[in-house]
Each structure stands twice: as structure tokens, then as C-alpha cells.
Amino acid sequence: MTNSLQDLPALPITRRKFIQTLLGFSIVSTLAGIFIPIVAYLLPTKAQADAGGPTDVGALADFPVGTGTVVSVNDTPVIIVNTKAGGLKALSAICTHLGCIVAWNDKKNVVESPCHDGLFNPVTGAVVSGPPPRGLPLYELAVKEGRVVIGKPLGQIYGS
Numbered sequence: 001m002t003n004s005l006q007d008l009p010a011l012p013i014t015r016r017k018f019i020q021t022l023l024g025f026s027i028v029s030t031l032a033g034i035f036i037p038i039v040a041y042l043l044p045t046k047a048q049a050d051a052g053g054p055t056d057v058g059a060l061a062d063f064p065v066g067t068g069t070v071v072s073v074n075d076t077p078v079i080i081v082n083t084k085a086g087g088l089k090a091l092s093a094i095c096t097h098l099g100c101i102v103a104w105n106d107k108k109n110v111v112e113s114p115c116h117d118g119l120f121n122p123v124t125g126a127v128v129s130g131p132p133p134r135g136l137p138l139y140e141l142a143v144k145e146g147r148v149v150i151g152k153p154l155g156q157i158y159g160s
């Protein structure tokens with residue numbers, strides 16, 4: 001009994017074709033491994049796309065005249081102040097000096113940074129005194145059906 005190649009049935013795929021297919025698969029896999037993470041990084045996820053949208057921070061009654069309250073807007077602290085002079089305003093709560101979180105000072109009726117006594121105007125966010133180099137940026141603010149809704153910052157936030 002002889003066992004020659006001619007006795008074997010014809011293979012549906014040649015060795016050369018098999019190696020070419022394997023090489024092609026390898027190249028496609030390598031390119032996918034490079035480009036899929038890049039595309040995933042560049043395209044925002046749904047959660048990221050939703051971040052930055054208007055944020056309901058509470059009822060209008062939660063922010064009475066003469067108060068300032070720090071709230072979180074898309075994981076960023078924002079102080080909502082309500083004054084007789086300026087009404088309801090939203091300011092970044094991140095001090096422009098070294099990034100401390102500001103608070104409402106109801107004795108002085110100003111926004112105060114507790115770290116180095118920086119004081120800010122609660123209506124405009126401008127520096128009143130202290131070391132901060134610039135004022136606190138305002139945020140978009142709207143009252144819709146009795147709810148206070150905060151939008152985008154109208155200036156550069158410290159650290160961003």
C-alpha cells in the first residue's frame with residue numbers, strides 16, 4: 001500500500017491561502033486593537049454626553065433671600081446666592097486663588113473663601129478683597145416651574 005499525495009483528496013484551502021488568511025486576521029486584529037480604544041476615547045459615553053446639561057438643584061423656596069448654598073452641578077461645586085440687590089445667582093464655588101470651596105458669609109453678605117479670606121461680590125462674583133486674582137465665574141441660571149436649574153459656566157472655572 002502506497003501513501004502518496006495524489007491519493008489524498010484535494011484540500012479546499014492551500015497552505016499559502018491559509019497563511020495569508022492568518023496574516024490578514026492578525027493585521028485586522030492589531031489595527032482593531034489600536035483604533036477601537038482611540039475611537040472609544042474620542043466618542044463620549046451617554047453619561048458623559050448627559051453631563052454638562054442643565055441641572056435641577058432644588059426648589060426656589062430652598063434658596064431664600066439672604067442665603068448662599070453650595071450645591072453640586074455635574075460634580076462641580078456651585079454656590080447659589082440670593083440677595084436683595086441681585087436676586088438669584090449661581091457662581092462657581094471654587095476659589096480662583098488656590099481652589100478652596102467658598103461659602104456664604106451672612107454677616108458680611110458676601111461669598112467668602114475660608115482659606116485666605118478672599119471675599120467675592122455675590123451678585124457679580126468680582127473680587128472684593130483678598131488674594132484671589134479674578135472673580136468667580138457666573139453660571140447660567142433659570143427658574144422653571146418653581147425649580148432652580150443651573151446650566152453652563154459663563155467663564156473659566158478654577159482648575160479646568
Ligand code: FES
Binds near residue numbers: 097100114116
Ligand atoms: S484659596 Fe481662596 S483665598 Fe486662597
